[in-house]
Amino acid sequence: MYAQLVKSEGAKPREEMTPEEIAFQERIDRGEKIEPKEWMPEGYRKTLIRQIGQHAHSEIVGQLPEGNWITRAPTLERKAILLAKVQDEAGHGLYLYSAAETLGVSRDELLEKLHSGNMKYSSIFNYPTLNWADIGAVGWLVDGAAIMNQVPLQRTSYGPYSRAMIRICKEESFHQRQGYDIMMKMAAGTPEQKAMAQDALNRFWYPALMMFGPSDKDSVHSAQSMAWKIKINTNDELRQKFVDQTVPQAKYLGLSIPDESLAWNEEKGGWDFSEPDWSEFFAVIAGNGPCNEERLGARVKAWEDGAWFRDGLMAHAEKAEARRRAARVAAE
Amino acid sequence: MAGAVDQAAFVEWLQRIGDNALILGHRVSEWCGHAPVLEEDIALANQALDLIGQCQLWLGLAAEVEGRGRTADQLAYLRDAVEFRNLLLVERPNGDFGQTLMRQFLFDAFHIELLRALKSSADPRVAEIAAKAEKEVAYHLERSADLVVRLGDGTAESHARMEKALKSQWPYTGEMFLDDAVDAAMAQAGIAPLPSSLRPAWERTVSEVLAEATLAHPGEAFSHKGGKRGVHTEHLGFVLAEMQFLQRAYPGAVW
Amino acid sequence: MSSQWPLWEIFIRGQHGLNHRHVGSLHAPDAEMAIRNARDVYTRRNEGVSIWVVPSNAITASSPSEKGPLFEPSNAKVYRHPTFFDIPEEVGHM
Numbered sequence: 001m002y003a004q005l006v007k008s009e010g011a012k013p014r015e016e017m018t019p020e021e022i023a024f025q026e027r028i029d030r031g032e033k034i035e036p037k038e039w040m041p042e043g044y045r046k047t048l049i050r051q052i053g054q055h056a057h058s059e060i061v062g063q064l065p066e067g068n069w070i071t072r073a074p075t076l077e078r079k080a081i082l083l084a085k086v087q088d089e090a091g092h093g094l095y096l097y098s099a100a101e102t103l104g105v106s107r108d109e110l111l112e113k114l115h116s117g118n119m120k121y122s123s124i125f126n127y128p129t130l131n132w133a134d135i136g137a138v139g140w141l142v143d144g145a146a147i148m149n150q151v152p153l154q155r156t157s158y159g160p161y162s163r164a165m166i167r168i169c170k171e172e173s174f175h176q177r178q179g180y181d182i183m184m185k186m187a188a189g190t191p192e193q194k195a196m197a198q199d200a201l202n203r204f205w206y207p208a209l210m211m212f213g214p215s216d217k218d219s220v221h222s223a224q225s226m227a228w229k230i231k232i233n234t235n236d237e238l239r240q241k242f243v244d245q246t247v248p249q250a251k252y253l254g255l256s257i258p259d260e261s262l263a264w265n266e267e268k269g270g271w272d273f274s275e276p277d278w279s280e281f282f283a284v285i286a287g288n289g290p291c292n293e294e295r296l297g298a299r300v301k302a303w304e305d306g307a308w309f310r311d312g313l314m315a316h317a318e319k320a321e322a323r324r325r326a327a328r329v330a331a332e
Numbered sequence: 333m334a335g336a337v338d339q340a341a342f343v344e345w346l347q348r349i350g351d352n353a354l355i356l357g358h359r360v361s362e363w364c365g366h367a368p369v370l371e372e373d374i375a376l377a378n379q380a381l382d383l384i385g386q387c388q389l390w391l392g393l394a395a396e397v398e399g400r401g402r403t404a405d406q407l408a409y410l411r412d413a414v415e416f417r418n419l420l421l422v423e424r425p426n427g428d429f430g431q432t433l434m435r436q437f438l439f440d441a442f443h444i445e446l447l448r449a450l451k452s453s454a455d456p457r458v459a460e461i462a463a464k465a466e467k468e469v470a471y472h473l474e475r476s477a478d479l480v481v482r483l484g485d486g487t488a489e490s491h492a493r494m495e496k497a498l499k500s501q502w503p504y505t506g507e508m509f510l511d512d513a514v515d516a517a518m519a520q521a522g523i524a525p526l527p528s529s530l531r532p533a534w535e536r537t538v539s540e541v542l543a544e545a546t547l548a549h550p551g552e553a554f555s556h557k558g559g560k561r562g563v564h565t566e567h568l569g570f571v572l573a574e575m576q577f578l579q580r581a582y583p584g585a586v587w
Numbered sequence: 588m589s590s591q592w593p594l595w596e597i598f599i600r601g602q603h604g605l606n607h608r609h610v611g612s613l614h615a616p617d618a619e620m621a622i623r624n625a626r627d628v629y630t631r632r633n634e635g636v637s638i639w640v641v642p643s644n645a646i647t648a649s650s651p652s653e654k655g656p657l658f659e660p661s662n663a664k665v666y667r668h669p670t671f672f673d674i675p676e677e678v679g680h681m
Contacts, residue, residue, distance in 0.1 A: 037648065063365035063373075070361045074578040074587035075405050076354075076391075079361070080384050086364050087377035091628055094370045098612040101594060107370075107614065108591045132578055132587070167611070171632070182587075190585050298366060306368020309429050309483065312490025314590055316482040317616035369592070371613055375627040475623060482616075 011223040028229055033159040036102035044228055045103050048158055050119070051230060052100040053110045057121035059093035061114075061295050065129045066138055074132060081178050082135060088175065092168045099160040115300045123281060126289030127207050133186045133193070133200035139179015141201075141208040141246065147172060148242050149212070152232035161230070180249065187253040194254075201250065202258045206276040212239040214278060244270045337455075341517040343398045344417065345524060347407065348514075348560055349446070350390030351418035354408055356439060357383030358571055359426055368429055375475065379436075382468040389461045409579035413568045420559040421504040423568045427497070430483065430490070434497035437476035441537040442508045443469050445530040454522030477541045484545025495547055506555025509534070514560075594643040595621040597628075599635035607639050615640075 014022065021041055027034065034040055063086050070086065073079035097107040113119040124142055129135060150172070153165045186197035213235040216222070225231035250257050261274045283289070360380040367373035391404035421439055426432045447469055450462035483490040509531040511519075518524040542549050558564065578587065592614040598607035610629050615621035621640040629635070 037650075060365070060370065067365040070364055071358060071574050072577050074409075074585075076384060076388050076408055077405075078587055080381055080388075083361055083364065083377055083381055083384070087374055087381070087631070090365070090370055090373045090377070091631065094374070094613060094628060095611055097370070098594075101612070106591055164611075185587055189587075190582065192582055193585055302366040302368065306372075306429065308487070308489045308493060309368040309372075310592065311590075312483045312486030312493075313479075313616040313620070314486075314592060315490070316486040317620070319485065320617065369614070371615065371624040371628060374631075375624065378627050378631070471626075478619075478623075482620075 011227040025227065028157045028227075032157075033162060034157050035159045043224070044230075047225060047228070048161065048230055049100055049103050049105050049110075051225075052096050052103075052161055052164075053105070053113070053119055054121060056093045056096035056100060056110065057114045057119060058125065059089045059096060061121045061125045061299060062142075063089045063093075064295050064298055065125055065127070065291070066135060068129050069132060069135050072132070073135075078182075085139070085175055085178060088171050091171070092164075095164040095167055096161075099158075099164040102160045111303060115296070115303060117287070117296070120285060121295075122211060123284040123289065124207050124211050125295055126284050126291045127203065128291050130203070131196045131200060133183065133196040134204070136179050136182030136186055136197065137200035137204040139175055139177075140183050140249070141179075141204050142211070143172065143175040143179060144246065145208050145211045145238075145242050147176060148238050148245075149233075155229070155232060157229035183253055183255075187255055197253065198255050201255050205258050206280075209239055209242070209273075209276045210278075210281045210284075212236075212242070214281070215275065218278075240270050243273050247271050337521040337523065338517045339397060339399075341514045342521075342523065343394050344514045345518050346390055346394035346397060347415075348417040348419075350387050350394055350404075350407070351416050352422050352439075352443075353383045353387035353390060355416070355418045355568070355571060356422040356436075357381075357387060358575060359422065359424075360432070360436070362426055363432065379472055379475075382465075382472070386461070386465045386468070389464070393457055393461065405579075409576045413564050413572055414562045416559075416562060416564065416568060416572070418559050418568075419504070419507050420556055420565055421501065421507065423559070423565060423571060424501070424504065425567055427500075428493060430493040430497040431500065433476055433479050433483070434494065434501050436472065437480045437541070438501055438505050438538065439508075440469060440473040440476050441534050441541075442505075442530060444473050445533045446525070446527075449525040449530065453524060458523055473537075477537070480541055480547075481545045484542070484547045491546065494545065498542070498547055498550060502550045503553050503556050506553075507557040507559060510555075510557060510560070512560065592616050595625075595640045596643050596646060597621070597625045598639040598641070599625070599629055600637040601635055602633075607637065610634075612643060618642075 012021070014025075017025065020039060024034075024039065024041060024044075034044075066082060066086050066089075070079060070082050073082050097110060100110060101107060110119065114121065124145075129138065147169070150165055150169055154162055154169055156162045156165065183197055183200075186193045186200075188194075216234045216236045222231050222234065226234075247257060247262070259274045261272065263272045265272045284292070287293075357380045360376055360383065363373070363376050364380070365373065367376055387408070388404050391407045395402045395404055395407055419439075421435060424431075424435060444466065447462045447466040451459055451466060453459040453462065480494060484494045485491070509527045511526050511528050515524070515526055519526045539549060578585075593616070594612055595615055595618075596612050597610050599610050600607045613621065613624050613628055615624045618640055622638050625638045625640060630638075
């Protein structure tokens with residue numbers, strides 16, 4: 001999802017586990033939460049840092065495609081809603097960085113890894129938002145896909161991550177609805193608006209499907225994460241659920257999903273659909289998506305341009321503290 | 333009382349205060365996703381949201397008083413630059429974060445005095461909006477003043493940047509306190525204070541904050557003006573081109 | 588390389604007179620700014636009326652391995668819970 005390519009090992013067979021590892025696994029199996037500073041296998045800690053970090057990076061990079069349209073939102077109310085929503089993404093990034101920090105990595109270290117390309121963010125944010133309906137499509141499809149993954153993650157085994165997800169899910173409940181609300185207006189609007197809505201769906205459909213990550217048969221690495229309950233469902237399960245949920249929603253809008261093979265499968269009680277083009281996915285992940293350069297460039301620029309601001313405030317805080325201390329000494 | 337009010341002047345005046353909020357809110361929202369630190373990104377978004385909310389109320393009232401069936405959205409999206417009444421200060425480009433903060437502080441210190449005075453406006457609708465906005469703006473001022481102090485008295489670089497920002501924004505502050513016929517009519521009707529009457533309190537706040545920030549007070553300076561009567565800088569046209577694009581390109585569409 | 592702003596733990600008391608509750612953390616150069624940042628980050632939806640901020644490194648946590656000795660004894664003190672006592676229905680609400 002927001003952490004599409006987090007690699008972990010295959011699940012360790014029980015007979016190879018140390019007694020500590022066995023006790024740890026049993027706690028997870030009993031549904032206990034693992035809290036900071038408690039013993040955990042190094043692999044668990046590392047995988048979590050990568051996953052939570054990627055998730056956090058996705059939230060803050062994810063501000064950019066929607067942020068594009070804040071200054072062009074078509075009404076004052078739409079402007080306020082969009083701004084509030086993008087602000088929430090920043091907040092969610094902040095909660096997630098905080099969760100990662102409890103694992104002994106600082107936010108600045110994580111940002112450094114993002115900026116240097118050593119950590120990734122979700123492929124979806126490397127696609128452009130080209131018309132106003134894209135803002136609807138992002139809320140409806142991208143947030144819809146994200147929610148599908150985040151709701152089960154509220155039960156993840158790591159306490160701080162689980163608590164961050166609970167807060168995020170609570171706040172995100174309006175995001176998908178506002179997106180669909182835009183789509184409803186556009187789909188029921190002028191022919192030009194309807195064309196924008198269809199265009200947005202055409203461009204975002206497959207990238208949204210890619211958000212769940214490669215097919216289970218190609219991602220052998222998730223077994224350990226599932227045993228540790230830092231991944232709850234498989235990529236394909238979630239993708240199927242997403243398609244089943246979205247098809248009737250598109251139908252209600254009178255828009256068509258850009259997949260000629262889409263067909264109801266009575267036997268499985270779900271829709272059959274075409275796989276996204278995975279070579280495109282890997283190209284985007286490798287840095288060759290339509291907006292990789294702009295997105296990462298914008299984040300690096302914000303960070304570098306802001307250095308004097310962060311340093312200035314820190315310097316003032318230190319000076320003020322020194323003055324307070326001197327005053328106390330003088331008073332004694 | 334209300335009967336004695338010159339309606340055209342009232343509408344004009346409401347657009348001034350509404351446009352200030354709209355254009356400054358727009359500028360602040362441009363930072364979304366690009367601020368120096370995540371906490372600041374979130375704080376700025378709150379501020380932009382407050383301003384956009386205020387603009388909806390002021391322009392909504394302007395449309396109501398005007399009585400021609402227009403809405404706040406139509407005022408925001410379908411007037412050209414020459415019909416906008418905001419101060420030049422708020423349409424100035426964001427520049428670096430220091431410029432943005434200084435612009436915000438100089439405006440907040442004025443905005444709070446204006447809103448405080450408006451709480452006792454003879455028009456209860458004005459008083460009501462002012463009471464709501466005042467709480468928000470008190471916080472804006474607390475934040476911007478504190479950050480100006482901290483950055484002025486921070487590192488050599490932050491000091492230099494704030495000094496530069498002050499120098500470039502200062503000539504745009506005089507316009508806030510210029511009285512014209514519209515202001516006189518509003519003051520006479522008891523709706524709003526004369527802008528010039530707000531200057532001493534503003535001066536006090538600004539002098540105190542600059543002193544604490546170890547920034548030199550620029551003193552008397554040349555003052556640019558024109559926004560209040562629709563003569564803007566070149567920047568506003570670009571703001572509107574961006575903001576109004578959809579409404580202009582697809583007239584009559586519902587969003 | 589600039590130094591990172593310290594981390595703060597944020598506690599917020601909600602509208603209904605409850606205790607302050609830990610809601611999360613954030614970065615700020617000092618306590619005063621931590622309070623302001625907390626207001627902007629953690630009360631976006633009217634969540635609070637009072638904010639406490641504590642430097643994260645000032646918090647001393649109970650050691651996880653002592654979880655048993657620290658908390659299990661209170662499990663035995665069932666009389667601390669109101670449901671321990673059977674009150675006849677005729678007495679009314681208590």
